Amino acid sequence: MSAMDSNNTHPEHDVQILPGVHQHEHAHAHAHAHAHAHAHDHDDEHEHHDTFITKYIFTQDHKMIAKQFLMTAIFMAVIAMLMSIVFRLQLAWPGKSFPILEPILGKWAPGGVLNPDFYLALVTIHGTIMVFFVLTGGLSGTFSNLLIPLQIGARDMASGFLNMLSFWFFAASSVIMLFSVTIESGPASGGWTIYPPLSALEQAMPGSGLGMTLWLISMTLFIVSSLLGSLNYIVTIINLRTKGMSMTRLPLTIWAFLVTAILGVLSFPVLFAAALLLIFDRSFGTSFYLSDIYIGGQALEHNGGSPILYEHLFWFLGHPEVYIVLLPALGITSEVIATNARKPIFGYRAMIASILGIAFLSFIVWGHHMFITGMNPFLGSVFVFTTLLIAIPSAVKAFNYITTLWKGNIQFTPGMLFAIGLVSFFITGGVTGLILGDSALDINLHDTYFVVAHFHLVMGSAAIFGMFAGVYHWFPKMFGRVMNKKLGFAHFWLTFAGAYGVFFPMHFLGLAGVPRRYYSNTEFPIFNDLVDINVLVTWFAILAAVSQIIFLFNFFFSVFRGQKSSQNPWKSNTLEWTTPVEHIHGNWPGEIPEVHRWAYDYSKPDREEDFVLQTTPLTEKEIAEGAH
Amino acid sequence: MTFLILAVIVLFVLAGIRVMSIAALSAELRNNRKDDIITDAENRNQGNLWVVFLIAFFGFCAWQLYAYGDKILPEAASAHGPAIDNLFYTTLALITVVFILTHIVLVFQAYKHAGKTGKRATYFAHSNKLELIWTVIPAVVLTGLIAYGLTVWNDVIYPGDKQATVIELYSKQFDWTARYAGKDNTLGRSDFRTIGEGNDLGLIEDSKSDDDIIVKGEFHLVKGEPVQFKFRSRDVIHSAYMPHFRAQMNCVPGMETMFEFTPTITTAEMREKLNNPEFNYVLLCNKICGAAHYNMQMDIIVESKEDNLKWLAEQKTWAQTKAAATQTAATNQESTATATLDK
Ligand code: HEM
Ligand SMILES: [Cu+2]
Numbered sequence A: 001m002s003a004m005d006s007n008n009t010h011p012e013h014d015v016q017i018l019p020g021v022h023q024h025e026h027a028h029a030h031a032h033a034h035a036h037a038h039a040h041d042h043d044d045e046h047e048h049h050d051t052f053i054t055k056y057i058f059t060q061d062h063k064m065i066a067k068q069f070l071m072t073a074i075f076m077a078v079i080a081m082l083m084s085i086v087f088r089l090q091l092a093w094p095g096k097s098f099p100i101l102e103p104i105l106g107k108w109a110p111g112g113v114l115n116p117d118f119y120l121a122l123v124t125i126h127g128t129i130m131v132f133f134v135l136t137g138g139l140s141g142t143f144s145n146l147l148i149p150l151q152i153g154a155r156d157m158a159s160g161f162l163n164m165l166s167f168w169f170f171a172a173s174s175v176i177m178l179f180s181v182t183i184e185s186g187p188a189s190g191g192w193t194i195y196p197p198l199s200a201l202e203q204a205m206p207g208s209g210l211g212m213t214l215w216l217i218s219m220t221l222f223i224v225s226s227l228l229g230s231l232n233y234i235v236t237i238i239n240l241r242t243k244g245m246s247m248t249r250l251p252l253t254i255w256a257f258l259v260t261a262i263l264g265v266l267s268f269p270v271l272f273a274a275a276l277l278l279i280f281d282r283s284f285g286t287s288f289y290l291s292d293i294y295i296g297g298q299a300l301e302h303n304g305g306s307p308i309l310y311e312h313l314f315w316f317l318g319h320p321e322v323y324i325v326l327l328p329a330l331g332i333t334s335e336v337i338a339t340n341a342r343k344p345i346f347g348y349r350a351m352i353a354s355i356l357g358i359a360f361l362s363f364i365v366w367g368h369h370m371f372i373t374g375m376n377p378f379l380g381s382v383f384v385f386t387t388l389l390i391a392i393p394s395a396v397k398a399f400n401y402i403t404t405l406w407k408g409n410i411q412f413t414p415g416m417l418f419a420i421g422l423v424s425f426f427i428t429g430g431v432t433g434l435i436l437g438d439s440a441l442d443i444n445l446h447d448t449y450f451v452v453a454h455f456h457l458v459m460g461s462a463a464i465f466g467m468f469a470g471v472y473h474w475f476p477k478m479f480g481r482v483m484n485k486k487l488g489f490a491h492f493w494l495t496f497a498g499a500y501g502v503f504f505p506m507h508f509l510g511l512a513g514v515p516r517r518y519y520s521n522t523e524f525p526i527f528n529d530l531v532d533i534n535v536l537v538t539w540f541a542i543l544a545a546v547s548q549i550i551f552l553f554n555f556f557f558s559v560f561r562g563q564k565s566s567q568n569p570w571k572s573n574t575l576e577w578t579t580p581v582e583h584i585h586g587n588w589p590g591e592i593p594e595v596h597r598w599a600y601d602y603s604k605p606d607r608e609e610d611f612v613l614q615t616t617p618l619t620e621k622e623i624a625e626g627a628h
Numbered sequence B: 001m002t003f004l005i006l007a008v009i010v011l012f013v014l015a016g017i018r019v020m021s022i023a024a025l026s027a028e029l030r031n032n033r034k035d036d037i038i039t040d041a042e043n044r045n046q047g048n049l050w051v052v053f054l055i056a057f058f059g060f061c062a063w064q065l066y067a068y069g070d071k072i073l074p075e076a077a078s079a080h081g082p083a084i085d086n087l088f089y090t091t092l093a094l095i096t097v098v099f100i101l102t103h104i105v106l107v108f109q110a111y112k113h114a115g116k117t118g119k120r121a122t123y124f125a126h127s128n129k130l131e132l133i134w135t136v137i138p139a140v141v142l143t144g145l146i147a148y149g150l151t152v153w154n155d156v157i158y159p160g161d162k163q164a165t166v167i168e169l170y171s172k173q174f175d176w177t178a179r180y181a182g183k184d185n186t187l188g189r190s191d192f193r194t195i196g197e198g199n200d201l202g203l204i205e206d207s208k209s210d211d212d213i214i215v216k217g218e219f220h221l222v223k224g225e226p227v228q229f230k231f232r233s234r235d236v237i238h239s240a241y242m243p244h245f246r247a248q249m250n251c252v253p254g255m256e257t258m259f260e261f262t263p264t265i266t267t268a269e270m271r272e273k274l275n276n277p278e279f280n281y282v283l284l285c286n287k288i289c290g291a292a293h294y295n296m297q298m299d300i301i302v303e304s305k306e307d308n309l310k311w312l313a314e315q316k317t318w319a320q321t322k323a324a325a326t327q328t329a330a331t332n333q334e335s336t337a338t339a340t341l342d343k
């Protein structure tokens, strides 16, 4: 902590720059790091400083914390994915018995047929895990932690201790969320948006009892984790950049993580407020969200509240949240695409401007989730306006990615494939935003499968692909090894086909009027013609899920046995590739390198190599040309 | 916490077992020292695969459109419906063009510029002109779209001042009730505290409610006559969704919401058009409300004015229902009394 106020912009004084560690440990780690530079083979020496506990569990090292987030996120993602397969089976073959379900789900699948209450529980927990635990905690937690210190030239996060707390709050909230699935009355089941009164009243559904309480506790811990993480990221990026690393030399990853963290700090407290008021209504008899309710044969005392208030509070977080999910993925994509196209990212400043534009606009569009709640129609018009405006910076980003590929020398690493896949999803899912953002069209499409298709493509698939791109690309940085590329190719194409196969057809369901969160569509003869879409979708979902086995295998195999990586396997410009392959505390064995140029000098004319490390001083000629 | 750690460990162990079982493969992989570098042949292959993907993807989209195109957006049966559909198809045309063009350009880059040793990328970092073009063009197109969209929105939300028939749609877990305002076209007042046996909607003694007509299972509308729906909920949020009429509005406990539209096609006409004598318009619930959310429905019949009057005449008014209830109660009491006397 002491280092936060000390002068960190001068790497010469780098003893001060080991933040969050005790002063004597500073010197110690520093000396140790120096030793590294001299001798090479002293892993055992390394080991006896760190016990297993401080190295793998209560670690304050950002690289290890990043791995902890990643492992947790992968675990949670597998669970959430398996849940989606279970409810997809029900949607494709409603009422059919799948004997395998009974031993797993017990009373929730009597005779192998999923129970309607538990269907909603699965959908809710699936959505919650995917959005918060995988794509917020997992994505930011992994890559902000790994890359911020490494790419800005810092020895660690501003506060290693808060960083450690951030992970353990995340771990605790994950455990509680998973535990809630196993309780007698079932987990929260009111959808990931948990609108009251449904979520407030135990009489309304079994999941609104203890399950909902656990959901709220888990999310509270999650919010704490997210805030600790975000504050740390912001402080680190602002204060701990190495000499020469001006804001306009930062890689776009860091810009994206910075803006994401700011969004999180501004919006999660609002979700916390919403959750707190909900807790009051549930447990202490207040009436923030409740009024005029008659349920379970009883008129309730609550008076004067409005569920619409909750919706406003929730979506004030909820909409920025989709960008909290998406921006880091876009940042990763910028980096991966530029590196592997061997070209500068096109329109660096426009990319920063569009990140800022998207972030700003994301705070004034929440009403597009509420067009048909009875909100004042004029207010609806304002939200239409702001919502459609977001399309402009988004379009700029998409066009800039495409232009970055133009006349490139594209290296199709698995990371690159996923990054290009993201661009495709971002376009396909993004364009339907123009439909849903138009209030007149939303009247008919709100809460239908069209929405499910839209957000799974633009936020779900795109962000997951960003995460995969990041994992493949920075795996060498995390584990000193490279993932197998052939398995990577297979994983990419199968997942890509699977994701489109699952989510594209859902547009048609939605346009035919099929509502989301329906346990089955068989009660309405008008949907009888659509049965085979559901079967098709489920087969693709199974394909996509099975393809993840390739990934999991490749991942764990490569952690232990993968090909050893060279120091800079993708011939990248950024600082993280100037650190040794073996992880050390403090990242650089000697002084922190100074930065002399931006991150995107790929294929610079007059250079022999097609990349120029950020640490390479500018030449006279470059200065004369006004290079930055 | 222990659970999580254990689970992660289990995953590790499983992976370890797999690793052992393919030790042979691993040896082979370790000899292959080029793992991180993508070869020219691989780049070429991947570049080509993108083209294959694009063809397959467009083919898939086209097939879906062919197979399900006629099932989406069933013919609009309300006066404002076609305006919404036109807006939809205009927007769809626009985004389809964008979707196709950008994908073609994207995939073409991947195909054309697949990496090769010795090749060098062009250093092209920015171009104010290009960036201006693709900021301004979307901005202009979007302005048009916003203007068009808001015009439609205003037309739908603020319909003409032709006097509309008032109907209340009342929601609860898990069914709908419709209440017609009767001769005075004014709904009687209600209070959730009076809900009880025989008074599902919580009506209160009020001269305005006496002529109200309460129906379940199905409700009837008149072709060509505007209806103003008022929505209420007694427990959780529901949403009244009538896809054929391009109408939807949430039903929120504690407040009243509204939506107005004019049906334009009778049920009989629609059955004929669809060549399906079983067809019915439906009201669905479209806001998660509990276990039976997926089956909270009511049929809607659109008919001529005459038929509608006939149907209404067959329904009991609230006053009649109450009277009948009192009578039954009285009879019951009497019979209990007799029963007691008998003893
Ligand atoms: C294996 C891949 C996936 C499949 C097959 C899948 C499928 C589905 C389906 C069918 C629903 C709607 C269920 C219903 O409304 O009844 C749903 C809901 C949802 N999914 Fe996914 N999904 C997948 C991955 C993801 C990812 C990556 C995300 C990340 C954003 C995600 C986020 C959500 C959310 C937020 C909901 C809404 C939950 C709710 O209604 O409360 N899903 N998923
Ligand atoms: Cu939104």
Ligand SMILES: [Cu+2]
Pocket: B238, B239, B285, B286, B287, B288, B289, B290, B292, B293, B294, B296
């Ligand atoms: Cu419902």
